[in-house]
Amino acid sequence: MNKLLTLAAFSLREILAAPAYRVLMSSTIVIGIGAMAISNLFLLETIKVELDFLWLGISLLATVYMLVVATGLLAQDFTQGIAYLFLPHMSRQIYLLARVSGIVAGLLLLLALMAAVATAIVTWGLHHTPTAQTHGIVWWSPVMLTGMALLQSLTVLSIVIFTCSWASGLVEMILFSTVFTGLAYLLPSVIQAMTSAEVMTQVPGWTAMLIHAVDYLFPDMTGAQMALAVVHGLPVPSTELAWFVVSQAGYIMILTAAGFLIFARRDL
Amino acid sequence: MPSIHCHDLSKSYRGATSLQNASLTLTPGSVTGLLGANGAGKSTLIKCILGLIQPDSGSIEGTDGASVGYLPELANLPASATAWQTTQVALKLCNNHADYTPSVLLDLVCLDAKHWHKPLRHCSKGMRQRVALAYAIAGKPQWLILDEPMSGLDAMGRKQFLDILLDLNRQGTGILVCSHIVPDLVRLCDRILLINHGRIIDKVDIILHSMDEAEALESRLMQTANQSYE
Numbered sequence: 001m002n003k004l005l006t007l008a009a010f011s012l013r014e015i016l017a018a019p020a021y022r023v024l025m026s027s028t029i030v031i032g033i034g035a036m037a038i039s040n041l042f043l044l045e046t047i048k049v050e051l052d053f054l055w056l057g058i059s060l061l062a063t064v065y066m067l068v069v070a071t072g073l074l075a076q077d078f079t080q081g082i083a084y085l086f087l088p089h090m091s092r093q094i095y096l097l098a099r100v101s102g103i104v105a106g107l108l109l110l111l112a113l114m115a116a117v118a119t120a121i122v123t124w125g126l127h128h129t130p131t132a133q134t135h136g137i138v139w140w141s142p143v144m145l146t147g148m149a150l151l152q153s154l155t156v157l158s159i160v161i162f163t164c165s166w167a168s169g170l171v172e173m174i175l176f177s178t179v180f181t182g183l184a185y186l187l188p189s190v191i192q193a194m195t196s197a198e199v200m201t202q203v204p205g206w207t208a209m210l211i212h213a214v215d216y217l218f219p220d221m222t223g224a225q226m227a228l229a230v231v232h233g234l235p236v237p238s239t240e241l242a243w244f245v246v247s248q249a250g251y252i253m254i255l256t257a258a259g260f261l262i263f264a265r266r267d268l
Numbered sequence: 269m270p271s272i273h274c275h276d277l278s279k280s281y282r283g284a285t286s287l288q289n290a291s292l293t294l295t296p297g298s299v300t301g302l303l304g305a306n307g308a309g310k311s312t313l314i315k316c317i318l319g320l321i322q323p324d325s326g327s328i329e330g331t332d333g334a335s336v337g338y339l340p341e342l343a344n345l346p347a348s349a350t351a352w353q354t355t356q357v358a359l360k361l362c363n364n365h366a367d368y369t370p371s372v373l374l375d376l377v378c379l380d381a382k383h384w385h386k387p388l389r390h391c392s393k394g395m396r397q398r399v400a401l402a403y404a405i406a407g408k409p410q411w412l413i414l415d416e417p418m419s420g421l422d423a424m425g426r427k428q429f430l431d432i433l434l435d436l437n438r439q440g441t442g443i444l445v446c447s448h449i450v451p452d453l454v455r456l457c458d459r460i461l462l463i464n465h466g467r468i469i470d471k472v473d474i475i476l477h478s479m480d481e482a483e484a485l486e487s488r489l490m491q492t493a494n495q496s497y498e
Contacts, residue, residue, distance in 0.1 A: 006360040010349070017348035017387075080344040085403055088318065088338050089361040268320040 003090050004098045011073070011102020016109075020068050024061060024110055031057030032117040039125070047125045047137050051231045054118045055145050058111070059227075062153035065110055066160055067178050070103045074164040075173040083268060092264045100161065100256075107153060111146050118142030136233030144230050151248050155219045156181050158252040161259035166266060184218045191215045219251045220244065269296040269410045269442075270330045277316050277326035279309075279466075286312040287323065288466040294330075294444055296410070299437050301457035302446035303489060309466035310446040311341060314415050317444070334411055335362075337404035339397075341415040347389035351379060351399045354388070355406060362407030373402040378428045393420040401429070405436060412436060414445040418452050430456055450489065454482040464492050 015021050031054065039050040077083040077099065086095050123139040160177045167173045193199070194211050203211075226244060229236050272294040279287040287309045294300055302310045315321040317328060318338055345354055355370040368376075374384055377398040388396055397420060404412060412433070418426045426449075433456055437443055447453050453460055455477050462470040469492065474481055 002363070003361050006357060010346075010353075010357045013353070014346050014348055076344075081340045081342045082344050082346060084318075084320065084338060084340040085345065085358075085400070086361070087320065088336050088409075089407070265322065267322060268315070 004094055004101070007086060007090070007095065007098035008101035008105065011099050012105045015069060015073065015102060015106035018069060018072075020072065021065075021106065021110075024065055024069070025113060027057075027061060028110070028114045028117045031061065031114070032121050035118075035121055036125075047122070047129050047133065048135060048231060048233075050125050051122060051137060051141060051145070054121070054142055055149075055227050055231055058114050058118065058142075058146055058149040059152065061114060062107065062111060062149045063156055063181065065107055066153050066156040067174065067181060069106065070157060071160050071164065071174050071177050073103065074099065074160065075170045078164060078173075078268065079168070079170050087268070093260055096161070096260060096263055100157070103157065104154075107150070107157075111150055111153075115143050115146040118146070136235075137231075141230050141233075144236075145227055148227050148230075151245065152221060154252050155184070155221070155248055158255035158259070159184065159219075162255045162262075163259075165259040165263040185221050187214065187218050188221060219255075220247050269334065271295045272317065272328070272330040272334070272411070272442075274313075274317060275327050275329075277313065277323045277328070279312055279316065279321060279323050285466050287316065289326070290463070290466065290468050291326075292461060292468060294411070294442055296442050297437070297440050298459065299433075299443040299445070299457045301453040301460040302444070302463055303448075303450065303453055303460050303485070304446075304463035305489075306448075308463045310463055311415055312466070313463070314413055314444065314446060318413060335407055335409040336411045336413060337407060337409035339400050339404045339412070339414045339417050341419070345388045345396055345399060345403070348387050350385050350387055351391070351395070351402070352384045354399055355402050358403040358406035364407050367408050368406060373406060374399075376405070377402045377432060394422065394425050397421060397425075397429075401432065405441075409441060411442045411444065414443065416447055417445060418447055418449055426452060450486045451479065451482045454478070454485060460485060462489065462492060 035050045035053040035057065038053050039046040042049050083095065086098075090098075119139060119142045122137070122142050126137065126139060156177075159180045163177045163180060164173050167176055191211060191214065195208075195215065200208055226236050226241060274290060274292050277287050277290045278285070290309070290313055292300070302313065304310050312321060316323045317331065318336065319331065349357075351374055352370050355373045359365060359368060359370065359373070371381075371384075374381070379395060379398045379402070383391055383395055388399065391399070397417070401417065404414075414433075417433075418429055421429060430452060433443060433445070443456070445453065445456060454474055457474050460472045460474060461468050462472065470488065472485060472488070
């Protein structure tokens with residue numbers, strides 16, 4: 001436990017000192033200013049536009065953190081021999097868990113800052129918006145969006161862990177993680193269209209099975225749909241939210257466990 | 269402290285044999301050298317002993333529960349961390365606050381105090397090598413495994429490194445070291461294993477640690493290299 005905490009704290013310190021992380025931290029302010037500037041271009045529903053822009057910013061920020069900072073840290077460990085320093089002192093599982101804990105701590109700090117900036121902007125925006133135009137948006141809507149982004153980025157982290165557990169080079173790790181994540185964002189809407197009742201009756205059985213298999217292979221990133229509801233001040237159905245959380249958590253656990261198992265056996 | 273026994277270790281990468289039925293015994297307190305050309309299988313053997321690589325066949329005994337310090341060939345350290353922070357984390361991971369402090373460790377590896385709080389990305393290769401050695405010895409390990417520890421060091425640095433290693437050995441640390449630099453190996457080791465194409469082809473006991481022994485070993489190495497080219 002002591003070793004885990006020591007390495008996790010060391011990992012967090014490394015992340016905080018990384019130039020890419022500092023750029024992302026500064027980006028929270030840029031995203032906030034951008035949201036205010038963009039919403040000022042609109043005459044009506046400025047608060048919706050503001051929140052829309054903030055959601056885009058939070059999602060991008062969290063995803064870039066995972067693909068650049070987290071993948072960079074793990075890839076550097078495995079390909080440049082930094083892992084060799086730590087592995088004589090602990091098991092591979094503890095080592096990876098400690099590194100991942102440091103990465104998650106860095107993510108939490110980043111998202112906490114982003115949530116604080118977004119909440120301040122939305123609160124200020126609500127203060128200057130007539131109640132009739134707030135559309136049910138409340139000051140804590142950005143916090144909810146940040147929570148969704150957190151879940152999504154943990155999914156991306158599980159993709160990163162899985163990819164880094166078997167890929168062998170820095171480029172390979174970053175490329176595969178990015179492609180997998182990109183597909184996870186893009187494929188659901190395509191698959192949704194392909195699995196409509198009309199299409200399913202037209203295609204052969206094996207094609208339908210293949211489409212469903214692909215659907216199960218990729219995580220459910222449709223949190224964006226719920227985020228849309230939050231942005232538009234609509235109530236988020238609790239069953240839908242619960243299913244989203246459970247399915248994401250399940251996916252994260254399975255992919256992370258697979259990553260840990262593969263990493264325990266790989267040559268370094 | 270038990271000996272480390274390796275029996276018939278073999279390892280191939282995509283059909284290319286890197287290690288072939290390699291067997292060796294490391295006795296406590298001994299200094300064993302691995303000598304061979306590039307790609308002979310020295311690093312693979314070391315990584316097998318450390319458990320970083322899973323051999324295709326063969327077995328290793330005596331490493332369970334043994335404390336091992338490792339200095340890899342590419343001693344990459346987290347670039348943003350300082351020498352002080354790196355040794356501090358090593359001491360915490362080894363839970364060894366009784367024997368060393370970061371300053372004692374960094375003094376031991378002859379790193380000038382003015383470099384202790386510089387990010388490692390601003391340090392030279394030689395300085396980083398010293399920090400990596402400090403990291404490896406932080407836990408006062410029973411075994412120290414070093415992969416090309418002297419590469420990239422100037423003459424003074426090599427001498428200091430050798431003195432540090434000899435001193436550690438006098439305190440009872442067993443050492444396994446691989447290097448291309450024959451005189452350094454002869455000065456340091458009790459026994460040198462010649463490795464070629466993944467096979468341990470000869471074992472040479474070093475008695476006098478003299479230049480004559482180094483020259484004889486060098487010609488033996490050249491002879492082996494020529495035979496493999498033919």
